[in-house]
Amino acid sequence: MPMKQNKFSVAKRYAKALFEYSDEQGQLDAVYQELVTIQQVLQETPDFLAVMKLDSVTTAEQSKIVATLAQPFSATTQDFLHLVFDYGRTADLDLIIAEFVERYNATQGRVMIHAVSATSLSAEQRQQIGQAYLQRFNGKSAQVTNTVDPELIGGVIVEAEGRRIDGSIRTKLLKMRALLAQPLR
Amino acid sequence: MSIKAEEISALIKQQLANYQDQLKVEEIGTVTYVGDGIARAHGLDNAMASELLQFSNGSYGIAQNLEANDVGIIVLGKFDDIREGDTVKRTGRIMEVPVGDEMIGRVVNPLGQPVDGAGPIHTERTRPIESPAPGVMQRQSVDQPLQTGLKTIDALVPIGRGQRELIIGDRKTGKTSIAIDTILNQKGQDTICIYVAIGQKQSTVRAQVETLRSFGAMDYTTVVVAGPSEPAPMLYIAPYAGSAMGEDFMYRGKHVLIIFDDLSKQASAYREISLLLRRPPGREAYPGDIFYLHSRLLERAAKLSDELGGGSMTALPIIETQAGDISAYIPTNVISITDGQIFLESDLFYSGTRPAMDAGNSVSRVGGAAQIKAMKKVAGTLRVDLASYRELESFAQFGSDLDEATQAKLNRGRRTVEVLKQPLHKPLPVEKQVVILYALTHGFLDSVPVDDIQRYQDELFANFDSNHEDLLTEIKTTGNLPDEAKMDGAIKAFAEGFTPSAN
Numbered sequence: 001m002p003m004k005q006n007k008f009s010v011a012k013r014y015a016k017a018l019f020e021y022s023d024e025q026g027q028l029d030a031v032y033q034e035l036v037t038i039q040q041v042l043q044e045t046p047d048f049l050a051v052m053k054l055d056s057v058t059t060a061e062q063s064k065i066v067a068t069l070a071q072p073f074s075a076t077t078q079d080f081l082h083l084v085f086d087y088g089r090t091a092d093l094d095l096i097i098a099e100f101v102e103r104y105n106a107t108q109g110r111v112m113i114h115a116v117s118a119t120s121l122s123a124e125q126r127q128q129i130g131q132a133y134l135q136r137f138n139g140k141s142a143q144v145t146n147t148v149d150p151e152l153i154g155g156v157i158v159e160a161e162g163r164r165i166d167g168s169i170r171t172k173l174l175k176m177r178a179l180l181a182q183p184l185r
Numbered sequence: 186m187s188i189k190a191e192e193i194s195a196l197i198k199q200q201l202a203n204y205q206d207q208l209k210v211e212e213i214g215t216v217t218y219v220g221d222g223i224a225r226a227h228g229l230d231n232a233m234a235s236e237l238l239q240f241s242n243g244s245y246g247i248a249q250n251l252e253a254n255d256v257g258i259i260v261l262g263k264f265d266d267i268r269e270g271d272t273v274k275r276t277g278r279i280m281e282v283p284v285g286d287e288m289i290g291r292v293v294n295p296l297g298q299p300v301d302g303a304g305p306i307h308t309e310r311t312r313p314i315e316s317p318a319p320g321v322m323q324r325q326s327v328d329q330p331l332q333t334g335l336k337t338i339d340a341l342v343p344i345g346r347g348q349r350e351l352i353i354g355d356r357k358t359g360k361t362s363i364a365i366d367t368i369l370n371q372k373g374q375d376t377i378c379i380y381v382a383i384g385q386k387q388s389t390v391r392a393q394v395e396t397l398r399s400f401g402a403m404d405y406t407t408v409v410v411a412g413p414s415e416p417a418p419m420l421y422i423a424p425y426a427g428s429a430m431g432e433d434f435m436y437r438g439k440h441v442l443i444i445f446d447d448l449s450k451q452a453s454a455y456r457e458i459s460l461l462l463r464r465p466p467g468r469e470a471y472p473g474d475i476f477y478l479h480s481r482l483l484e485r486a487a488k489l490s491d492e493l494g495g496g497s498m499t500a501l502p503i504i505e506t507q508a509g510d511i512s513a514y515i516p517t518n519v520i521s522i523t524d525g526q527i528f529l530e531s532d533l534f535y536s537g538t539r540p541a542m543d544a545g546n547s548v549s550r551v552g553g554a555a556q557i558k559a560m561k562k563v564a565g566t567l568r569v570d571l572a573s574y575r576e577l578e579s580f581a582q583f584g585s586d587l588d589e590a591t592q593a594k595l596n597r598g599r600r601t602v603e604v605l606k607q608p609l610h611k612p613l614p615v616e617k618q619v620v621i622l623y624a625l626t627h628g629f630l631d632s633v634p635v636d637d638i639q640r641y642q643d644e645l646f647a648n649f650d651s652n653h654e655d656l657l658t659e660i661k662t663t664g665n666l667p668d669e670a671k672m673d674g675a676i677k678a679f680a681e682g683f684t685p686s687a688n
Contacts, residue, residue, distance in 0.1 A: 008227065008254040008255070009253060009254050012254075159213070162212055162214065162228045162230055163210050163211065163212055163213070164210075164212075164272070164274070165208055165210050166209070166211065167208050172206065175204070176201065179201065179203060180200055180201070182200065
């Protein structure tokens with residue numbers, strides 16, 4: 001199809017190729033660890049992706065930056081980073097890694113859970129959330145990340161695998177308000 | 186009046202009693218694009234086609250395109266405060282509108298919300314806007330007339346209950362007037378009317394609602410309005426919402442008349458949505474499923490079998506043509522879907538023949554079976570008379586030496602055209618139509634000057650009302666033509682007393 005591919009489907013393809021290749025090479029876990037590290041680097045230096053998108057930065061200069069990024073890693077990961085660069089997809093590296101991680105987690109039965117709460121959750125609370133989720137849905141292990149949003153007032157919103165379980169006080173109050181705003185019969 | 190605190194708190198308690206504290210698992214996606222009444226969302230892996238979705242600002246949307254990475258959504262309502270990154274959640278339902286007797290007399294938008302300022306509508310039931318049309322075994326053939334009250338239509342292109350008859354013509358040829366007059370004539374006929382105004386100017390709709398109200402027609406009519414300033418998705422769903430409201434009555438054994446005014450604007454709205462959703466454009470840039478858009482809508486009009494209560498839904502879709510071109514894409518589509526068409530011509534309209542129906546191009550494919558016997562008898566030769574008159578008319582302009590037979594035909598033709606004229610918002614009951622057409626086809630009008638025909642008709646009706654009510658009731662109740670000698674006698678007696686205007 002001559003239509004331009006959007007970045008999501010491109011990311012899926014690269015992630016799938018890397019996943020299957022590293023699985024064949026028996027390096028799946030190593031590559032995963034390395035990609036997680038790269039993901040951290042990308043989060044810490046948001047300029048990296050921005051620079052990769054810029055036309056005003058020459059390819060040679062971009063190449064140098066990628067080489068620096070790739071240096072500490074295994075041969076497989078290095079080859080992958082260079083290949084992605086040669087095809088001009090480095091700007092979508094974050095999406096590719098995210099897809100890879102998702103794929104890896106799915107095969108390992110690991111569920112990434114994101115919990116939003118009014119006050120920060122203790123390690124024990126996080127574990128309980130993870131256990132509760134696994135009991136209800138499929139999965140072997142759960143990893144719970146937590147962000148704090150004081151506007152929730154209380155309770156917790158759990159998001160995982162495109163599902164959302166909203167148990168926040170704010171939502172309950174909004175529902176109650178909608179109910180009270182209804183005209184009387 | 187004093188307000189008591191206990192009363193208020195009791196009311197609040199009562200409302201809060203409905204509050205259920207339940208955790209729900211929601212399936213969510215993320216908006217990646219929004220604009221022009223459509224949005225795209227990443228995620229929502231399990232969303233189904235046409236499923237209702239809810240944005241975080243409270244607006245609803247309908248899933249249209251289910252693609253590998255995202256879902257194309259049409260937004261119903263406000264979309265200017267939806268942002269990239271907002272969440273969309275599945276509702277697991279398809280869109281529904283409120284239905285029931287409470288909708289009668291109201292003006293609502295395509296979501297079923299009142300826009301007439303007369304307070305909330307307390308309906309108990311809802312119905313999905315898309316529902317499968319009745320199948321073969323659930324139908325029966327159309328055999329009851331739906332009287333429009335317009336002589337030219339009831340005589341030449343009769344419409345039956347459950348039929349789909351297209352009203353087609355250029356702008357300003359009286360399409361809407363025919364529809365409104367038909368609604369007016371349903372008074373006391375135990376028929377529920379639904380008028381769906383799609384992309385009509387709000388001022389026009391207001392005027393029409395006022396017309397309906399002043400003739401007492403709002404007592405059995407619901408008006409569904411999707412104005413031109415509303416986003417295209419609202420225009421697209423309006424006829425389906427109207428059909429859902431009509432179907433509710435039909436499946437409860439009632440007769441329904443539904444008017445879609447007009448489907449060309451709905452097709453344009455759907456084209457807009459489809460292009461924005463990046464569906465491939467076809468002829469005239471309409472998407473590939475534009476035929477299905479109208480066929481699935483009009484197929485829902487039906488005459489139900491007796492086991493299902495024998496209700497019916499008659500559809501009068503309206504299509505606006507450009508410069509009389511009925512071979513454009515949308516007109517040909519809808520002509521092929523419907524059971525006939527009423528073709529209105531601007532030349533006729535401006536020459537004063539109103540309703541400006543072109544008898545040659547207008548047909549009704551099933552209506553003949555739905556005409557009362559008396560009407561069939563008097564209107565049988567009308568179409569041929571008109572056709573031969575139109576043919577002779579052009580010849581007659583060249584010479585004056587015509588033989589007597591030709592002269593007679595021309596005479597009859599001129600009077601036929603005159604009789605079929607009818608003023609706005611003055612629908613005629615079928616028995617009176619039969620009387621005047623009887624007088625015409627039996628030659629009583631041949632000696633009346635053309636200019637006096639309208640007056641002759643009015644006085645004839647007045648005469649029948651006062652002296653021959655038995656004949657009118659006979660037509661009305663039995664559907665048969667009374668004894669010819671009686672009819673002839675009555676009309677002759679009147680004709681003797683009729684004085685043509687002197688000039």
